[in-house]
Amino acid sequence: MASPKPPDPSTLLPLPSAAFHILMALAGCELHGYAIIQDIAARTDNQLRLGAATLYRSLQRMLEQGLIVETGDRPAPEFDDQRRRYYRITRFGESVARAEVRRLTDLVRLAGGSGFATGKA
Amino acid sequence: MMLLYRTLLRLYPGSWRAEYGEEMCAVFLARRQAESGFIAFQALWIETIADLLTGAAAVQMDQLRQDLTYVARTFRRSPAFVVTTITIAAVGIGATTAAFTMLDHVLIRPLAFADPERLAKVYEDHPAQGSRFGDVSPANYRDWKRTSKSFEMFGAYRGLSVNLTGQGDPRTLEGASVTSEVFPILGVQPVLGRYFSSQEDRDSAPGTVILGYGLWQGLFGADPNILGRTINLYDIPHTIIGVMPKTFYFPNRDAQLWTAMRWGPKNFEDRLDTYIFGLARLKRDVSMQQAQAEMSTIASQLARAYPKELARTGATVLLLRNDVSNQALLMLKVLLCAALCVLLIACTNLANLLLARAMVRRRELAVRTALGAGRERLIRQMLTESLVLALAGGAFGLLIAYSALPLLVRLVPVSLPIAKVPSMDLRVVLFAVLITGLTGIVFGLVPALRVFGGQDATGLHESGRSGAGGRRERLRSALVMAEVAGSVVLLVAFGLLTRALWNIQSVDPGFVADHVLTLRTTLPVPRYETAAAREPFYRHVLDETRRLPGVTGAAYTSFLPMVNRGGIWPVEVEGHPQDVSLRRTASLRFVTPGFFSAMGIPLLQGRDVAESDTNDSPYVAIVSQSMVRRYWAAENPIGRHIDIGNHNRLIIGVVGDIRVRGLERSSEPQVYLSWRQPDDVSPWYSPKDLVVRSSSDAVALAPSLRRIIHDADPAQPVSDIQPLTAIVQAETASRRVQLGVLGAFGAVAFLLAAVGIHGLLSFAVSSRTQEIGVRIALGAQRSDIIGMTLREGFQLAAVGIIAGAVLAYGSGRLLASLLAGVQPGDAATFAAAGLLAMLMTLAGSLLPALRAVRVDPTTALRAD
Numbered sequence: 001m002a003s004p005k006p007p008d009p010s011t012l013l014p015l016p017s018a019a020f021h022i023l024m025a026l027a028g029c030e031l032h033g034y035a036i037i038q039d040i041a042a043r044t045d046n047q048l049r050l051g052a053a054t055l056y057r058s059l060q061r062m063l064e065q066g067l068i069v070e071t072g073d074r075p076a077p078e079f080d081d082q083r084r085r086y087y088r089i090t091r092f093g094e095s096v097a098r099a100e101v102r103r104l105t106d107l108v109r110l111a112g113g114s115g116f117a118t119g120k121a
Numbered sequence: 122m123m124l125l126y127r128t129l130l131r132l133y134p135g136s137w138r139a140e141y142g143e144e145m146c147a148v149f150l151a152r153r154q155a156e157s158g159f160i161a162f163q164a165l166w167i168e169t170i171a172d173l174l175t176g177a178a179a180v181q182m183d184q185l186r187q188d189l190t191y192v193a194r195t196f197r198r199s200p201a202f203v204v205t206t207i208t209i210a211a212v213g214i215g216a217t218t219a220a221f222t223m224l225d226h227v228l229i230r231p232l233a234f235a236d237p238e239r240l241a242k243v244y245e246d247h248p249a250q251g252s253r254f255g256d257v258s259p260a261n262y263r264d265w266k267r268t269s270k271s272f273e274m275f276g277a278y279r280g281l282s283v284n285l286t287g288q289g290d291p292r293t294l295e296g297a298s299v300t301s302e303v304f305p306i307l308g309v310q311p312v313l314g315r316y317f318s319s320q321e322d323r324d325s326a327p328g329t330v331i332l333g334y335g336l337w338q339g340l341f342g343a344d345p346n347i348l349g350r351t352i353n354l355y356d357i358p359h360t361i362i363g364v365m366p367k368t369f370y371f372p373n374r375d376a377q378l379w380t381a382m383r384w385g386p387k388n389f390e391d392r393l394d395t396y397i398f399g400l401a402r403l404k405r406d407v408s409m410q411q412a413q414a415e416m417s418t419i420a421s422q423l424a425r426a427y428p429k430e431l432a433r434t435g436a437t438v439l440l441l442r443n444d445v446s447n448q449a450l451l452m453l454k455v456l457l458c459a460a461l462c463v464l465l466i467a468c469t470n471l472a473n474l475l476l477a478r479a480m481v482r483r484r485e486l487a488v489r490t491a492l493g494a495g496r497e498r499l500i501r502q503m504l505t506e507s508l509v510l511a512l513a514g515g516a517f518g519l520l521i522a523y524s525a526l527p528l529l530v531r532l533v534p535v536s537l538p539i540a541k542v543p544s545m546d547l548r549v550v551l552f553a554v555l556i557t558g559l560t561g562i563v564f565g566l567v568p569a570l571r572v573f574g575g576q577d578a579t580g581l582h583e584s585g586r587s588g589a590g591g592r593r594e595r596l597r598s599a600l601v602m603a604e605v606a607g608s609v610v611l612l613v614a615f616g617l618l619t620r621a622l623w624n625i626q627s628v629d630p631g632f633v634a635d636h637v638l639t640l641r642t643t644l645p646v647p648r649y650e651t652a653a654a655r656e657p658f659y660r661h662v663l664d665e666t667r668r669l670p671g672v673t674g675a676a677y678t679s680f681l682p683m684v685n686r687g688g689i690w691p692v693e694v695e696g697h698p699q700d701v702s703l704r705r706t707a708s709l710r711f712v713t714p715g716f717f718s719a720m721g722i723p724l725l726q727g728r729d730v731a732e733s734d735t736n737d738s739p740y741v742a743i744v745s746q747s748m749v750r751r752y753w754a755a756e757n758p759i760g761r762h763i764d765i766g767n768h769n770r771l772i773i774g775v776v777g778d779i780r781v782r783g784l785e786r787s788s789e790p791q792v793y794l795s796w797r798q799p800d801d802v803s804p805w806y807s808p809k810d811l812v813v814r815s816s817s818d819a820v821a822l823a824p825s826l827r828r829i830i831h832d833a834d835p836a837q838p839v840s841d842i843q844p845l846t847a848i849v850q851a852e853t854a855s856r857r858v859q860l861g862v863l864g865a866f867g868a869v870a871f872l873l874a875a876v877g878i879h880g881l882l883s884f885a886v887s888s889r890t891q892e893i894g895v896r897i898a899l900g901a902q903r904s905d906i907i908g909m910t911l912r913e914g915f916q917l918a919a920v921g922i923i924a925g926a927v928l929a930y931g932s933g934r935l936l937a938s939l940l941a942g943v944q945p946g947d948a949a950t951f952a953a954a955g956l957l958a959m960l961m962t963l964a965g966s967l968l969p970a971l972r973a974v975r976v977d978p979t980t981a982l983r984a985d
Contacts, residue, residue: 052169053176
């Protein structure tokens, strides 16, 4: 099924935080589900550990939205597990992630004017 | 451990499990291996369970949203199908919900009193008269109350009809006289003021009255300072001491006010003078059976103490909730059964429709299966589809039921202290939701399972239109047969009850109801206590009325037949052994001269009462034919004497019998007395109903009659203006409503069955286009093709009709007590129903048959 890509990445903003983390995890490489969880945990210093249900539901939705795709490429057999599926970020996914970063940056800048962002809290 | 995880995974849709289940297990396994230590392990589980549950809910919602989108898309493609299904579902669910609401209102819902399951009515049991639920005499009530231990409280009440004067136009109000125990027994607090005290409930106490909510709102403009005000009831001042809430109905829904009983010693003298009802609250630990046993013992003790009067009198204790006649009960049950029948037929039809649709869509489904959509997923979609249809149908059904309720009020028994129009509450809505869900699942699941019952891939092999596998055809045929059977049952029930109604309507009431207008003016005492005081009023009204153009007769009577079924007096007949305990009774009326000709009751022998039959002349009586048959079978009754109405009376005439107690019940023999004998007839028995016969439209006389009565005494109200025909028709009103409902149900069922047959045959024809084409090409005659199609229809119908007839006979037997003499196996009714069902089959088969004939062999053969 060819999913029609939304022309404008901003329609998906703001991204759910799980989706944003997954996109960040997939930014450089293809990963399978558990690897994504580990990557996110490492990146956030164990602050965020996605549950399997949350992960796969996010993945399913992101697949539908065209942010990521399943890849047919497999690593060398000795590292592979038949049950595992690997995911890769799409171009659209990349542009949505960038748009989300811009949105967050703008937000932080706005917050700076309010005095919340001085780090004194 | 993994087992628990996998079990939790079952919360997800199967398609999701197939897709991600294994991976999720793997992830969970990996995380578990990464954790060590008891605390971490516990934390992991808590986290995992929360994760799984929220995830499952979200995924299910996602899928539901998807399914709904899909369903919406398919619906947009076939609006006719959607409208048809929703309509059918709405009719079935609406009918059942309305019937259930009625049943709930009358039988199930607790009465609006405190602890209603401990409220009981206590009656006198008169086996000699065949009446277990007889009125009670005050003396017996007093002794019952004194001796019984089963009840927390024991009270009594009687119906009341009073004239209210001095408050705008004079008017007649219905209500009840109650002893001071009655309100505390019912346990409903007044919205204003208080109950009667025991001081107010005695002879010579000042008059007090409690108003019903409707009366307070209507006549007194909801005046918050109403307490302490005085109103005149029968010219006697009564102080308003309370107002009851809106939902307080006692003893029935028509009661608008209540007064205290105020008995004196005189009221307790005669144990045969029965005119009250006992109302009691059972003690907490006493059962109905125990109370009944105790009351029976007490009744037999009283029978020994007063053998002359009470030798044949017992006591009956009945739960207030159950004070419904068997006939009213049966009518409601018939209604519910008929509604369920309609629902069943509707479901059958819907299943058939969806099945046909599923067959047509088999190719689409097969393709989607081949593309990887799981079977479970497709079944789920089909179920979503049918549930959406059922829900829409259910919503409309609720609307239908709600708007139908006011039409059914005639089926709410008047004997119960409940509202006139049944209300819907959450329980009823829940019931509707339940039925809707069941409906949706039944008519959705059957086709879904059927479609996927065979091998998966057949849909791809077969050409799109030859979906009629033998097995499925059989299922659909069975469904259609069930529909025919159901509609035959409804038709027969309708037919039997219609004939019963005809039987009842053809019962001769004993009087000629056409062109007679009746109206009521109850003259108050003490002003009108004596005949001398009443005479000018009657004379003025009757003389002036007789002068009106077209009037051929006018008279006053104490009771109209069928309106007031009371006025039953003990009678002793000269030459017959005296035994008051047998309660030989007659229905008694005090009348003015001319009553018989005004009513059209034939005078068979002797003479009418005359103006000259006054208190000073010999007391006379006119008896009805059944009285003559009973006591003087072979002799001339004229000149004989009877004791009735506290006096010995000479029989001067014999008239035809009338149906005092209504068209469906046998009546006591009737006795008519001159209204002046004695000259102080009690207010209850003094003439109050005016009967006017006219040679033309009697109803048109109403304004003139009002004016005449106003001229005679402007303080007297005129109420109950109605033609005598309306009174007779009211006898059959509930039956006519019931028949109307049954008829409507029957018609719907019939239509649905016809649609079912049509649908099945159309489908059979279109799936056999090729075969028919070949036959025509090979020289088959058009008539052969028509015959072939019709035969199929008629075979279905025949089986359905036979099965339906058997069921109908069974239900007819259950209806026996409603049939008024019509046999449950009434041949004419069955023949008519069978014929109608055949005609319906013909109508349903005709179009498909014609379509079959029009098959063009060349196109049919080329099609594939």
